[in-house]
Amino acid sequence: MYNIALLPGDGIGPEILSEAVKVLQACAKKFSLAFEFSEAPVGGFAIDSCGHALPEETLELCRKSDAVILGAIGGPKWDHLPAEQRPEAAALLPLRKKLGLFANLRPVILYETLIKASPLKREIVQGTDILFVRELTGGLYFGEKKRVEIAGGEKATDTLIYTTSEIERIGRLAFESARKRKKLVHSIDKANVLESSRLWRETMNRLQKEYVDVKLIHMYVDNAAMQLINHPRQFDVIVTENMFGDILTDQASVLTGSIGMLASASIGGKVALYEPVHGSAPDIAGQNKANPLAAILSVSLMLRYSFNHAKASDTIETAVLRVLEKGYRTADIMQRECRICSTSEIGNHVVEELLA
Numbered sequence: 001m002y003n004i005a006l007l008p009g010d011g012i013g014p015e016i017l018s019e020a021v022k023v024l025q026a027c028a029k030k031f032s033l034a035f036e037f038s039e040a041p042v043g044g045f046a047i048d049s050c051g052h053a054l055p056e057e058t059l060e061l062c063r064k065s066d067a068v069i070l071g072a073i074g075g076p077k078w079d080h081l082p083a084e085q086r087p088e089a090a091a092l093l094p095l096r097k098k099l100g101l102f103a104n105l106r107p108v109i110l111y112e113t114l115i116k117a118s119p120l121k122r123e124i125v126q127g128t129d130i131l132f133v134r135e136l137t138g139g140l141y142f143g144e145k146k147r148v149e150i151a152g153g154e155k156a157t158d159t160l161i162y163t164t165s166e167i168e169r170i171g172r173l174a175f176e177s178a179r180k181r182k183k184l185v186h187s188i189d190k191a192n193v194l195e196s197s198r199l200w201r202e203t204m205n206r207l208q209k210e211y212v213d214v215k216l217i218h219m220y221v222d223n224a225a226m227q228l229i230n231h232p233r234q235f236d237v238i239v240t241e242n243m244f245g246d247i248l249t250d251q252a253s254v255l256t257g258s259i260g261m262l263a264s265a266s267i268g269g270k271v272a273l274y275e276p277v278h279g280s281a282p283d284i285a286g287q288n289k290a291n292p293l294a295a296i297l298s299v300s301l302m303l304r305y306s307f308n309h310a311k312a313s314d315t316i317e318t319a320v321l322r323v324l325e326k327g328y329r330t331a332d333i334m335q336r337e338c339r340i341c342s343t344s345e346i347g348n349h350v351v352e353e354l355l356a
C-alpha cells in the first residue's frame with residue numbers, strides 16, 4: 001500500500017490531477033498495487049480556505065506520505081498579495097526546501113507522432129531526448145531579497161548563492177544519470193560573468209574526474225538557449241542552476257509540442273514530489289481543455305523513481321503513446337486529421353489503452 005499526498009492546487013491543477021489519479025487507479029488494477037490518496041490544500045486555494053499557501057497540516061501530510069503529487073499553483077486572483085505571501089513564494093519554494101528536494105528531473109522527449117505539433121522543423125526536432133537536471137533549492141530563487149528606498153526611487157536586490165556541496169550533489173546526480181544514458185553532460189552556466197557560475201564550473205570539472213567515462217561539456221546559458229532550438233539532438237543530460245533550468249525547460253517544452261507534455265520529478269529528500277512542468281494555466285482553467293499528459297507522465301515517473309515499478313511506468317508511457325498515435329489530442333497539440341478531446345476524454349483513452 002502506497003500513501004500518496006495529492007495537492008491539486010489552483011487553475012487546471014485539480015482537472016489534470018483527476019486524470020492522473022484515474023490512470024494510477026487503472027495501474028493499481030492491472031499490476032495489483034494499492035494506493036491510498038489523501039488530498040490537502042496548497043497554493044491560492046489554501047490561502048482562501050486556510051489563510052496560508054502551505055498549511056502546516058499539508059506539509060505534515062507530505063512528510064508522512066510515500067510520495068507527493070502536485071497539480072499547479074498560483075493565478076491572477078493572488079497576484080496582488082505581497083511577494084512573500086503569493087502562492088509560488090509561500091508554498092512551492094518552501095515545500096521543495098522543506099522536503100529537501102534539491103533536484104528536479106525533467107525529461108524532454110519528442111514523440112514521433114507529435115513532430116508536427118512542434119513549431120520547429122522536423123529535421124531539427126526529430127529524435128530529441130534530453131534529461132534536464134535542474135538544481136531546485138538554491139540560487140537566485142532562495143538567496144536574500146531586499147528592497148530599499150534610495151534617492152529617486154528604490155533599489156531591489158536578489159542574491160545568487162551556491163556552495164560547493166550544493167553543486168557537487170546535483171553534479172553527481174547528472175553524471176550518474178548520464179551513465180545510464182549516452183554518457184554526455186552539458187553543464188550550463190554564465191561563468192564569463194557570474195562568480196557563482198565560476199564555482200559551478202570548477203566544481204563540475206573536479207567532479208568529472210570521478211566520472212571519466214562521461215563526457216562533460218560546458219556551455220554558457222545564452223548559447224544553450226540558442227543551441228536548444230537549433231540543434232537539440234546534441235544534448236543528452238543538461239545540468240544547471242535553478243533559474244537557468246526554470247527558463248530553459250519551458251523553452252525546451254516547445255521541442256515536444258507543448259508544455260502540457262512535460263513531466264517532472266523532484267527528488268533528493270525522503271519523499272519525492274511529482275508535478276507537471278507547466279503552471280496553473282488560468283486562461284484555460286475550469287474548461288476541461290487542459291492537456292493532462294504531463295500530469296499522467298509525472299505519475300509514471302513516480303512509479304519508476306519512488307516505487308521502482310518500471311513495468312507499470314513503461315505501461316503508462318506506452319498507453320500515452322498509443323493515445324497519441326490514434327490521433328486523440330487536446331487543443332494545445334492539435335494537428336490536422338486528429339480528433340480534439342477534452343481533458344477527461346484523454347484520461348479515459350489512456351486508461352482504455354492501459355487496460356487493453
Ligand code: NAD
Pocket residue numbers: 012016071072073074075076088092259260275276277278279280281282283284289290291292294332
Ligand atoms: P502556465 O504554464 O500556467 O501557462 C503558460 C501557457 O501554457 C498558457 O497559455 C497555458 O494555457 C498553457 N498551458 C500550460 N499548461 C497547459 C496544459 N496542461 N495544457 C494546455 N495548455 C497549457 O504559465 P504562466 O501563465 O506563466 O503562469 C500561470 C500561473 O501559474 C502563475 O500564477 C504562475 O506563477 C504559476 N506557475 C506555477 C507553477 C507550478 O505550480 N509549478 C509553474 C509555473 C507557473
